[in-house]
Amino acid sequence: MESxxxxxxxxxxxxxxxxxxxxxxLCRRGDRSVGQVAKDFDLTETAVRLWVSQxxxxxxxxxxxTSSEREELAALRRENRRLRExxxxxxxxxxxxxxxxx
Numbered sequence: 001m002e003s004x005x006x007x008x009x010x011x012x013x014x015x016x017x018x019x020x021x022x023x024x025x026l027c028r029r030g031d032r033s034v035g036q037v038a039k040d041f042d043l044t045e046t047a048v049r050l051w052v053s054q055x056x057x058x059x060x061x062x063x064x065x066t067s068s069e070r071e072e073l074a075a076l077r078r079e080n081r082r083l084r085e086x087x088x089x090x091x092x093x094x095x096x097x098x099x100x101x102x
Contacts, residue, residue: 010044020051020055021055023037023041023043023048023051024051024052024055027048027052028052028055034048034049034052054067
């Protein structure tokens with residue numbers, strides 16, 4: 001049985017900050033709706049709305065984490081995860097060597 005008209009999921013794409021800024025500027029001008037801009041550039045409307053929203057946060061027009069704060073938070077979470085793994089390894093090594101000495 002085939003997929004009965006379901007669309008294949010779109011592969012994940014990445015866009016440069018410059019491209020996102022251009023799309024946000026087109027949306028802010030107001031001559032086209034967010035939906036129309038998304039359609040014209042073969043983007044999802046959700047992604048474009050998120051870009052516009054993040055641009056508003058970065059500009060101080062809306063509450064939320066700025067892009068730089070998001071990057072810092074992600075880096076801190078990565079470091080925290082790595083440090084927790086290091087502590088876990090040290091705990092295991094300590095337990096191993098404590099058994100060896102008895």
